[in-house]
Amino acid sequence: MTAEAHRDHTWPGQPPTNIDPRLGLAIAAGHLAGRLSRGLGRGGGTVLPGLVALRLDPGILAKLVRGLAEGVILVSGTNGKTTTSRALSSILRAAGRTTIHNRAGANLESGLVTALIDHTSPGGRTRGDIALFEVDEAILPRVTPVVQPRVIALTNLFRDQLDRYGEVDFVAGCWRATLADLSPTTTVVLNADDPAVAALGAQCRARVLYYGIEVPGQASRPGPIADSRLCPQCGRPLIYREVHYAHLGRYHCPGGDFSRPALTVAATAITLAGAEGSEIEVSGPFGTQHISLRLPGLYNVYNALAAITCALALDIPAAAIRDGLTAITAAFGRLERISVGDRTLFITLIKNPVGFTEVLRTILAGPSLRHLIVAINDNLADGTDVSWLWDAEVEALADRCASVIASGTRAGDMAVRLKYAGVPTERIHVEPEIERALDLGLTSLPPGETLYILPTYTAMLALRTIVARRGYSVPYWET
Amino acid sequence: MRLTLCYLYASGMNIYGDRGNVLTLIQRCRWRGIDVQLIERGVGEHSPLHDVDLFIAGGGQDRDQIAVSRDLQDGTGAALIEAVENGAVLLAICGTYQLLGQYFRTSGGEVLPGIGMFDAWTVAGPRRFIGDVIVRARLEDREVELVGFENHSGQTFLGPGTRPLGQVLIGAGNNGTDGCEGAVYRNAFGSYLHGPLLPKNPDFADYLLRLALRHRYRDDVPLAPLDDRIELAARAAMIARIRQRGRVRSGVRA
Numbered sequence: 009m010t011a012e013a014h015r016d017h018t019w020p021g022q023p024p025t026n027i028d029p030r031l032g033l034a035i036a037a038g039h040l041a042g043r044l045s046r047g048l049g050r051g052g053g054t055v056l057p058g059l060v061a062l063r064l065d066p067g068i069l070a071k072l073v074r075g076l077a078e079g080v081i082l083v084s085g086t087n088g089k090t091t092t093s094r095a096l097s098s099i100l101r102a103a104g105r106t107t108i109h110n111r112a113g114a115n116l117e118s119g120l121v122t123a124l125i126d127h128t129s130p131g132g133r134t135r136g137d138i139a140l141f142e143v144d145e146a147i148l149p150r151v152t153p154v155v156q157p158r159v160i161a162l163t164n165l166f167r168d169q170l171d172r173y174g175e176v177d178f179v180a181g182c183w184r185a186t187l188a189d190l191s192p193t194t195t196v197v198l199n200a201d202d203p204a205v206a207a208l209g210a211q212c213r214a215r216v217l218y219y220g221i222e223v224p225g226q227a228s229r230p231g232p233i234a235d236s237r238l239c240p241q242c243g244r245p246l247i248y249r250e251v252h253y254a255h256l257g258r259y260h261c262p263g264g265d266f267s268r269p270a271l272t273v274a275a276t277a278i279t280l281a282g283a284e285g286s287e288i289e290v291s292g293p294f295g296t297q298h299i300s301l302r303l304p305g306l307y308n309v310y311n312a313l314a315a316i317t318c319a320l321a322l323d324i325p326a327a328a329i330r331d332g333l334t335a336i337t338a339a340f341g342r343l344e345r346i347s348v349g350d351r352t353l354f355i356t357l358i359k360n361p362v363g364f365t366e367v368l369r370t371i372l373a374g375p376s377l378r379h380l381i382v383a384i385n386d387n388l389a390d391g392t393d394v395s396w397l398w399d400a401e402v403e404a405l406a407d408r409c410a411s412v413i414a415s416g417t418r419a420g421d422m423a424v425r426l427k428y429a430g431v432p433t434e435r436i437h438v439e440p441e442i443e444r445a446l447d448l449g450l451t452s453l454p455p456g457e458t459l460y461i462l463p464t465y466t467a468m469l470a471l472r473t474i475v476a477r478r479g480y481s482v483p484y485w486e487t
Numbered sequence: 488m489r490l491t492l493c494y495l496y497a498s499g500m501n502i503y504g505d506r507g508n509v510l511t512l513i514q515r516c517r518w519r520g521i522d523v524q525l526i527e528r529g530v531g532e533h534s535p536l537h538d539v540d541l542f543i544a545g546g547g548q549d550r551d552q553i554a555v556s557r558d559l560q561d562g563t564g565a566a567l568i569e570a571v572e573n574g575a576v577l578l579a580i581c582g583t584y585q586l587l588g589q590y591f592r593t594s595g596g597e598v599l600p601g602i603g604m605f606d607a608w609t610v611a612g613p614r615r616f617i618g619d620v621i622v623r624a625r626l627e628d629r630e631v632e633l634v635g636f637e638n639h640s641g642q643t644f645l646g647p648g649t650r651p652l653g654q655v656l657i658g659a660g661n662n663g664t665d666g667c668e669g670a671v672y673r674n675a676f677g678s679y680l681h682g683p684l685l686p687k688n689p690d691f692a693d694y695l696l697r698l699a700l701r702h703r704y705r706d707d708v709p710l711a712p713l714d715d716r717i718e719l720a721a722r723a724a725m726i727a728r729i730r731q732r733g734r735v736r737s738g739v740r741a
Contacts, residue, residue, distance in 0.1 A: 167502055170502065170503060170638060171617050171618075171636075171638055175502060175548045175549075176502075176548070177548045177549065177550055232497070232498075232501070232506065234498070235502070237498060237499075238550070243550065243554075392618070392619070392636075393503070393617075393636045393638065393681065394636075394682075395503045395504030395505075395507070395636060395681045395682055395683055396504055397504065397507075398504035398505075398506060398507030398510065398683050398686070399501075399502075399504050399506065417728065418725075419724075420687075420717075420720055420721030420722075420723075420724040420725065421686075421687070421721050421725070423717050423720075423721060424686045424687060424717055424718050424721045425507075425686070427717050427718075428507070428510050428511055428514050428686060430514075433714075433717065436717070438717075438720070440724075
């Protein structure tokens with residue numbers, strides 16, 4: 009992608025030239041669908057315009073990204089897609105770039121196309137310097153050859169919705185094939201601390217940049233549900249010097265076949281401040297930067313590192329990286345704080361065992377007992393199999409909660425999980441209906457306290473609708 | 488009272504939450520004051536198995552299953568067969584269940600040898616069975632409904648020497664054709680049900696514990712009743728949900 013070639017075509021400077029009629033129709037229909045969907049108040053219209061436009065012109069994605077001077081960035085992986093791309097978006101804003109971004113997290117083709125046509129004139133000109141897309145890990149192999157990304161970042165690979173994505177070795181195989189086909193003009197950004205992700209860099213023709221954490225780990229052995237314990241070359245169990253969480257850490261193969269790659273960007277000091285955020289020191293080609301991150305938890309340190317490394321691949325100056333990261337707040341539903349009178353709601357998406365475990369570790373920092381709602385739905389977007397609740401380390405809650413309400417379509421399963429984790433049964437309440445669970449949680453919450461709400465994806469959407477209807481916060485598509 | 492539990496292949500064959508079966512058995516013992524000794528035995532390990540009353544194993548990915556197949560051939564399988572012949576109890580889910588039969592022929596045509604504890608064989612099928620399952624099973628004198636979730640492409644067929652654990656009311660079970668789910672030989676149980684199986688089916692968990700106590704003390708030992716309202720409510724809610732919405736078509740894979 010040559011940058012300057014498209015610079016002089018910025019909409020709305022010039023009249024449309026030889027517009028592809030099929031594309032024109034798809035854009036017009038997409039715009040109309042967007043206005044209707046928003047006008048009717050039916051959700052955020054983050055998917056429907058793209059669905060309509062794709063139906064009319066299946067080739068629309070490739071056509072619309074062609075006009076972007078600085079190309080396309082793709083962010084994928086099991087956890088951290090939304091937060092990483094939000095952090096990068098903030099950096100790009102600080103660097104003065106106009107970015108097209110599927111920031112509400114609609115990460116299938118329809119969401120990507122919707123974001124693009126929102127910034128496209130009826131004449132087919134897309135206004136923006138660069139597109140930043142978080143992409144569902146299962147559709148990454150399909151989207152990558154279509155958009156020919158300039159940068160592609162992979163955050164981590166954990167077991168997630170096995171009924172939908174398949175087992176982790178299957179997903180890794182799909183990614184490996186995708187990266188093998190990339191041209192040398194693409195930069196691949198990989199988490200060096202995840203052996204399954206780091207191994208993907210070996211056979212890549214593209215330029216590869218690795219990021220990771222260079223501080224003492226929390227453990228020296230991977231956790232009970234570590235997915236990538238074996239050397240990807242020879243299959244022998246990897247030896248870890250440090251484990252940060254799950255199978256992320258500093259490792260090497262006992263046979264010398266594989267080890268954690270050298271880091272381009274490294275976190276060299278980390279001070280976690282519970283749910284408030286973290287202070288981190290990051291070293292790279294830009295020297296050493298101190299950053300106050302308003303995103304809590306070690307997993308968000310990884311997300312920040314991924315965003316920094318992408319920014320580096322785009323030659324963004326260090327000052328913009330620091331300013332952009334300092335300005336970010338949590339992504340939609342990812343550790344979001346909402347005031348309700350003198351009480352606070354703290355909403356955190358959970359969707360797989362590693363995410364659930366790390367969210368618990370983060371919100372349980374500090375001595376006081378917590379009030380919680382855990383809302384587990386089993387719709388297609390959540391995963392229809394809730395077995396994963398048993399792979400999360402829910403035992404951390406055993407003596408740490410004042411009360412916990414199990415909610416969602418699988419409230420019963422969550423209650424059983426809490427009981428076997430050692431939470432006293434008199435502290436476990438079952439209320440499948442999410443709005444009633446919220447009321448129950450708020451009425452039993454002492455003034456000044458925080459109600460921690462951990463929903464799966466569709467439970468979070470339901471919760472956001474309730475919260476917006478009650479005027480607790482603005483709808484996510486307006487933020 | 489005391490029991491020794493052995494969690495087989497914990498680090499590899501554990502990807503579908505099957506460790507929940509181990510947590511369930513341990514807690515249900517603790518709540519009754521039964522001392523539990525938990526030993527683990529992974530691939531290449533040689534923890535002694537002669538004192539074990541109850542073995543538990545789960546499902547895993549292909550790569551781990553191949554390693555487990557080798558380990559079973561390399562002495563562990565013979566030790567398991569001997570233990571089961573002596574009345575020890577065993578619960579094997581999905582990937583490990585498949586390897587307790589005679590063989591597993593993978594989609595690539597490779598044949599992983601099993602240990603032949605079950606008169607059963609497994610062949611990789613053209614499609615994957617993914618979804619909720621309800622099974623009617625007989626536990627000694629009682630008929631129960633077991634609820635769980637299956638996710639497998641292997642199709643298992645039983646020979647005359649092994650009986651099924653139950654009949655599927657909803658779901659595919661062993662192979663999607665003959666209505667059978669799981670396998671039983673003496674006190675060894677194989678099943679495709681994740682969920683995990685035991686937390687929402689506490690009567691099955693207790694049945695395994697009764698058999699394990701019988702193995703330990705060579706006599707029937709009464710099992711103190713527990714308050715299972717949370718577990719039974721979850722099971723009833725799930726059975727109602729499955730019956731109401733039918734089996735959801737999942738498995739949107741790349």
